[in-house]
């Protein structure tokens with residue numbers, strides 16, 4: 038995917054980049070407005086190193102999306118806000134001259150611990166600031182994470198486990214005779230007790246992930262009966278569809294928003310007193 042529209046107002050443009058463990062997540066902002074969001078694979082280091090040579094935003098977008106259409110050719114190089122949970126990638130993106138790396142100390146969430154993932158902090162902050170606290174964020178990404186904050190905007194804590202794709206990949210790669218099961222292989226809920234290996238893997242992974250999500254949501258609502266729940270991540274649609282089928286009452290209140298991290302970044306940019314980006 039790539040930016041598909043041409044912004045009418047070309048001042049106050051900034052790019053947001055979230056570097057996840059599977060891919061890059063991009064957003065183009067015009068001031069406070071999230072204009073367009075899209076995902077790409079990780080870029081080779083050689084390409085990123087050439088970003089410093091770009092003179093305009095269009096140069097930059099052409100490097101990042103060689104097949105993409107031109108956005109405009111008159112824009113100067115815009116700020117790039119980076120939030121990354123992949124340190125080797127963070128380092129190479131700093132070769133772009135106008136990069137600002139968002140770190141945990143810039144997120145006003147209280148009670149964080151030093152190694153908390155910046156993606157988790159930003160998604161929780163973005164969700165809470167948009168829909169209110171207490172907030173639980175479920176990120177169905179490379180890892181599946183639960184991250185929660187109370188009504189005082191203070192981190193409650195959370196949990197981390199293998200995401201859907203990683204569960205299939207690990208079983209396929211770390212065993213002697215299990216096949217690699219592809220996600221596209223199933224669109225509706227798999228049978229619960231299949232008599233074949235692929236089916237057994239699908240059943241085991243999918244039903245235990247769904248049971249786990251249900252259990253965390255129930256535990257959250259016991260702690261915070263008025264707590265809100267938001268879901269993001271590359272597997273959100275698949276898991277939400279399954280949840281709706283299997284546990285409709287659990288699924289009903291879920292807020293589904295792929296751009297939670299960008300909402301969190303926007304909060305930080307707009308709260309800046311330096312006015313660097315506004």
Ligand SMILES: Nc1ncnc2c1ncn2[C@@H]1O[C@H](COP(=O)(O)OP(=O)(O)O)[C@@H](O)[C@H]1O
Pocket residue numbers: 056057058059060061177178179180200201202203220269270271272
């Ligand atoms: N086009 C895609 N490329 C990669 N992963 C995808 C894609 N579409 C859906 N997914 C799913 O998204 C998950 C990764 O979620 P994502 O939020 O992109 O990860 P991260 O933010 O950790 O890079 C994978 O488990 C995979 O099943």
Ligand SMILES: CC(C)(COP(=O)(O)O)[C@@H](O)C(=O)NCCC(=O)O
Pocket residue numbers: 056057058059122152153154155156157176178179180181182197
């Ligand atoms: C848990 C994560 C690997 C999730 O990364 P993702 O699946 O979004 O790529 C990331 O948030 C991370 O590296 N966290 C640091 C540990 C912590 O949050 O406690």
Ligand SMILES: [K+]
Pocket residue numbers: 057156176178179270
């Ligand atoms: K993520």
